[in-house]
Amino acid sequence: MSVVFEKTKLLTDKTFHYCPGCNHGIIHRLVAESIDELIKEGVIEEGKVIGVAPVGCSVFAYDYFNCDMYEAAHGRAPAVATGAKRVVGNDALVFTYQGDGDLASIGTAEIVHAAHRGEKICTIFVNNAIYGMTGGQMAPTTLVGQKTTTSPYGRDEAWCGAPIRVSEMLATIPGSYYIERCAVNNNANINKTKRAIKKAFTYQMQGKGFCLIEVLSTCPTNWGLSPVEAMKWLEENMIPYYPLGVKKDKEAE
Amino acid sequence: MAKTLMKGSEAIAEAAIRAGARYFFGYPITPQTEIPEYMSARMPEVGGCFLQAESEVAAINMIYGAAGTGARAITSSSSPGISLKQEGISYCAGARLPAVILNVMRGGPGLGNIQASQGDYFQAVKGGGNGDYHLLTYAPSSVQEAIDIMMYAYDKAEQYRIPVLFIADGIIAQMMEPVEMPDFVDFKIDPEKKPWACTGWKPGDDPEKRGVINSIYISTEELAAHNDVLQAMYKEVVANEQQWEYYNCENAEFIITAFGTVARIAKSAINELKEQGINVGLVRPITVWPFPYDAVSKAVNAESVKAVLDVELNEGQMLQDVKLAVNGTKPVDFYGHCGSQMPTTDEIVTKIISMKEGK
Numbered sequence A: 001m002s003v004v005f006e007k008t009k010l011l012t013d014k015t016f017h018y019c020p021g022c023n024h025g026i027i028h029r030l031v032a033e034s035i036d037e038l039i040k041e042g043v044i045e046e047g048k049v050i051g052v053a054p055v056g057c058s059v060f061a062y063d064y065f066n067c068d069m070y071e072a073a074h075g076r077a078p079a080v081a082t083g084a085k086r087v088v089g090n091d092a093l094v095f096t097y098q099g100d101g102d103l104a105s106i107g108t109a110e111i112v113h114a115a116h117r118g119e120k121i122c123t124i125f126v127n128n129a130i131y132g133m134t135g136g137q138m139a140p141t142t143l144v145g146q147k148t149t150t151s152p153y154g155r156d157e158a159w160c161g162a163p164i165r166v167s168e169m170l171a172t173i174p175g176s177y178y179i180e181r182c183a184v185n186n187n188a189n190i191n192k193t194k195r196a197i198k199k200a201f202t203y204q205m206q207g208k209g210f211c212l213i214e215v216l217s218t219c220p221t222n223w224g225l226s227p228v229e230a231m232k233w234l235e236e237n238m239i240p241y242y243p244l245g246v247k248k249d250k251e252a253e
Numbered sequence B: 001m002a003k004t005l006m007k008g009s010e011a012i013a014e015a016a017i018r019a020g021a022r023y024f025f026g027y028p029i030t031p032q033t034e035i036p037e038y039m040s041a042r043m044p045e046v047g048g049c050f051l052q053a054e055s056e057v058a059a060i061n062m063i064y065g066a067a068g069t070g071a072r073a074i075t076s077s078s079s080p081g082i083s084l085k086q087e088g089i090s091y092c093a094g095a096r097l098p099a100v101i102l103n104v105m106r107g108g109p110g111l112g113n114i115q116a117s118q119g120d121y122f123q124a125v126k127g128g129g130n131g132d133y134h135l136l137t138y139a140p141s142s143v144q145e146a147i148d149i150m151m152y153a154y155d156k157a158e159q160y161r162i163p164v165l166f167i168a169d170g171i172i173a174q175m176m177e178p179v180e181m182p183d184f185v186d187f188k189i190d191p192e193k194k195p196w197a198c199t200g201w202k203p204g205d206d207p208e209k210r211g212v213i214n215s216i217y218i219s220t221e222e223l224a225a226h227n228d229v230l231q232a233m234y235k236e237v238v239a240n241e242q243q244w245e246y247y248n249c250e251n252a253e254f255i256i257t258a259f260g261t262v263a264r265i266a267k268s269a270i271n272e273l274k275e276q277g278i279n280v281g282l283v284r285p286i287t288v289w290p291f292p293y294d295a296v297s298k299a300v301n302a303e304s305v306k307a308v309l310d311v312e313l314n315e316g317q318m319l320q321d322v323k324l325a326v327n328g329t330k331p332v333d334f335y336g337h338c339g340s341q342m343p344t345t346d347e348i349v350t351k352i353i354s355m356k357e358g359k
């Protein structure tokens, strides 16, 4: 009898605390499976993986990823990852996992300069257009017109600007190596997301440069939608504003 | 060993390297920019890493990252930059990361000026960042003393798992003094000694040894237990690590309390007063956290002592701890200026004479 499917070793047995229908869980799985497979493929050495969790709903990611982990201050994960990576060098994979409030608001300086330095780390950027953990406030990524607890009349572009497209912005920075935006709204896109994560991790292990995979994600709880409705809302509203695809790949250029 | 003439900032940087620091993260700010400049040239020579961060906020978080792997990391800044580091310092304290932070203090508040100051005493020992934490805080009064302390600072930081802070006024960083530079210590990251660090772990290894560098304990019980561990450690530091210097305290009529450069000026004043027949002693805290309360109290409560004069290069910050130590047994007076106006020998002499005359 041959084993056709196993639970990934890179996740602990701890039950996720995420809400039903939240995409954080799927994205965790993809990150963990990618690392597992790259270990089997000999790209990453077993036991040489360091993750950095953010402040946001994934603050407890250190309880889920079964490797050396940090929990960073809000927005500072890229700086923490930089400090660790400068010590461990090409021997180990170092990744950050960050939400959109964490990365695109309070942590803009840290992410921009990690990219600017061409820091050899990977960032998994989970964009759900809202501050999930604190109960659904407006993020820099919140869509125009989108209602949140701090934009109760809908985001007003004249008052607080239009949402930031982080991937496109970081792609303009000379130091970034590979940037792709993905979604996990269907099987095809889930597979694409995993391929992107594996590519980013592989580039890092080859010593190439800064890589970021943005993953559009749902927050049914704070969007006030059912999991199914939330996925539909993501497809109809987020994907048109945040187009999927490779924003930069120096290898392919 | 031969003495060499070195600028304070460079001597302190070199001492850190000799003590095993191989990761420096910092951001330029006067009057400590010579430290990152020195590090940028020196680190590549010793196989270390110098990185100019985008801000002090990022620099201290890089320290969090590097120290979390078990490496010896260091950052330096001056007052406004140290303010920016407070978030990361609190996280380092919470995650129990050993690291060394240098504050070459300048005048404040706000942008203040770029002259020497002791205006960050409160920030250093009464908090700074959020939560119940302390830093093992040294206030050297000479370049040599800063070097000597640096040589064991990482050992202390690692023994207790506490961040170490140096507070030095700008004078110590800027002046040249003849110093003896100790030999290099042999430091390597040892996963056995730092089972808490991110040194490589795989599923199946001892779960206790997985590196989880963290300061969040979301349940009330867990956070209380974590704080109990911290408080027990702080108690040990208080019991074992207080350092101070007594100078001329025997039969002293007055006791001066001062730290850093100001204590050196106080010594000159004490020598001058001696010639005038007035016997004055000095208690100089070398650790300002833990503060040597008993040492101050012992000196002050000698029968010969009439009153205490606290002298600082600020508006009276350590004064609060001195008053706690004296606890009302003797009058405590203060002499000081805010940042950049160093109290002079003459001023201290005059002040003591006026105290003696009961003015």
Ligand SMILES: Cc1ncc(C[n+]2csc(CCOP(=O)(O)OP(=O)(O)O)c2C)c(N)n1
Pocket: A055, A056, A057, A058, A074, A098, A099, A100, A101, A102, A103, A126, A128, A130, A131, A132, A133, A134, A139
């Ligand atoms: C310095 C600081 N400011 C604010 C907070 C409060 N806070 C916690 S999580 C969060 C927002 C997280 O949103 P996001 O990064 O989008 O993650 P999500 O929960 O949506 O996954 C905020 C503002 C904090 N913990 N620290």
Ligand code: SF4
Pocket: A017, A018, A019, A021, A022, A023, A024, A057, A128, A132, A133, A218, A219, A220, A221, A222
């Ligand atoms: S609040 Fe939103 S982002 Fe957070 S776990 Fe729930 S659904 Fe996910």
Ligand SMILES: [Mg+2]
Pocket: A056, A099, A100, A101, A126, A127, A128, A129, A130, A131, A132, A139
């Ligand atoms: Mg979010």
